[in-house]
């Protein structure tokens with residue numbers, strides 16, 4: 551147990567992920583923590599009256615959440631210290647008419663959400679969680695559901711029927727071979743059998759259920775591994791680790807600052823961010839504009855605030871993997887447990903530029919945390935984040951950073967146990983100070 555005590559922040563992160571098997575659960579868990587810390591929930595459909603120094607949060611459609619703590623000064627005079635991350639992870643989502651019956655076995659039709667490594671979902675004890683929309687005494691209502699035990703599995707084909715699996719890889723046809731096995735058929739037709747299961751879990755009647763968004767997840771809890779427990783493994787490290795780091799830093803900042811602190815956690819990053827609640831949508835701009843409007847009548851207050859603000863877009867980074875050394879730029883091979891990573895891309899797939907890079911490196915120095923720099927191989931296409939999208943929409947100075955990890959988009963990802971605490975320290979440092987003027 552001693553190694554667990556060495557990394558209390560990582561332990562809390564693993565607990566947070568275990569409690570958050572879907573973006574809806576992640577947002578609900580963050581809302582619960584914010585409420586417990588005295589933050590007040592606001593509705594977008596109401597007028598807002600805001601008190602300097604107080605903390606608030608807003609949720610859009612149950613899976614994107616923005617929390618803020620007003621500063622002593624207005625945003626127009628001191629700006630917003632912004633941290634952004636995403637609540638969703640790649641995986642498998644249940645279709646509306648999912649049951650596929652064959653020889654008394656029922657499988658569940660799924661869509662691929664984002665870019666998971668599909669083979670990593672095979673032979674795992676899959677759980678199911680998400681939200682239901684149902685009719686409750688004539689009204690529409692939503693409810694989060696989570697099955698307490700694994701209920702599905704994608705069994706692999708025995709090597710005796712696929713002799714090339716170790717030379718050609720485990721390839722699955724998404725339509726015909728990916729649907730997980732639910733169980734044996736019963737007397738109900740398959741679609742009804744599935745609805746009955748959901749209804750029992752949600753403690754409602756099957757005909758009350760109108761629709762759902764359901765996510766399959768690896769039910770194995772997070773773990774520490776390595777001789778000193780120096781590594782962690784869990785699903786959804788990308789990007790619940792950054793959500794957890796941002797929220798922890800915000801809640802650690804007890805005393806209000808001069809500037810207003812904001813954490814924005816957005817759904818739909820893994821599918822391009824274009825939705826009413828994704829980072830390419832209006833949620834963050836709407837919220838920041840309303841904060842400015844609630845505090846000042848000057849119509850240019852929002853633009854003044856943006857010119858003074860700074861965004862840390864936090865998403866995980868690719869750690870050097872010794873088994874695949876040629877996949878990395880050797881001079882930018884970032885190490886697990888080597889500290890936060892600044893992500894640089896000249897084509898602006900990452901929003902980092904020279905000034906934001908220098909500011910973040912300075913924050914790391916002030917927090918006494920090492921900093922690393924990552925650049926993708928020049929001959930490989932680079933992924934992206936919410937950083938460039940948000941920077942473009944708001945016209946705000948921005949940087950892309952993240953902690954190093956292995957197995958990004960696997961059902962079971964892995965990272966360093968020490969890095970999480972370091973990222974929280976840097977974020978606390980960022981939220982504690984006025985944004986440097988440039």
Ligand code: CO
Pocket residue numbers: 636788789819865866
């Ligand atoms: Co990500």
